[in-house]
Amino acid sequence: MKVKIIGKRSGSFTDKKTGELVSFGKMSCIIPFPLDQKDSEGEQALEVSVRPDVLVNVPVPSEAELDFNQYGSLIGINLL
Numbered sequence: 001m002k003v004k005i006i007g008k009r010s011g012s013f014t015d016k017k018t019g020e021l022v023s024f025g026k027m028s029c030i031i032p033f034p035l036d037q038k039d040s041e042g043e044q045a046l047e048v049s050v051r052p053d054v055l056v057n058v059p060v061p062s063e064a065e066l067d068f069n070q071y072g073s074l075i076g077i078n079l080l
Contacts, residue, residue: 001031001065001066001067001068002031002063002064002065002066002080003029003030003031003046003063003064003065003066004029004030004031004061004062004063005027005028005029005058005059005060005061005062005063005064006028006029006030006060006061007027007028007060008025008026008027008028008050008055008058008060009025009026009028010023010024010025010026010052010055011023011024012024023052024049024052025049025050025051025052025054025055026047026048026049026050027047027048027049027050027055027058028045028046028047029045029046029047029048029066030043030044030045030046031043031044031046032044048066048074049073049074050074050077054077058077058079059079062079062080063079063080064077064078064079064080065077065078065080066078
């Protein structure tokens with residue numbers, strides 16, 4: 001899926017149940033609506049979870065091709 005990357009953020013929090021420090025990364029993207037989706041026009045926003053170490057190498061703004069597995073998890077970012 002080709003996207004425009006318009007923002008990114010990373011951070012961490014402490015899991016209340018385990019006390020473990022959890023790190024996260026989020027990438028804000030814009031994609032066009034699918035052509036076959038009736039009564040839609042323009043673009044839609046998408047927030048994608050990304051490992052923080054991968055997020056460091058993603059420039060903002062940029063364009064990329066994202067690959068997802070069958071469960072909807074991001075498995076690859078190819079910067080264009």
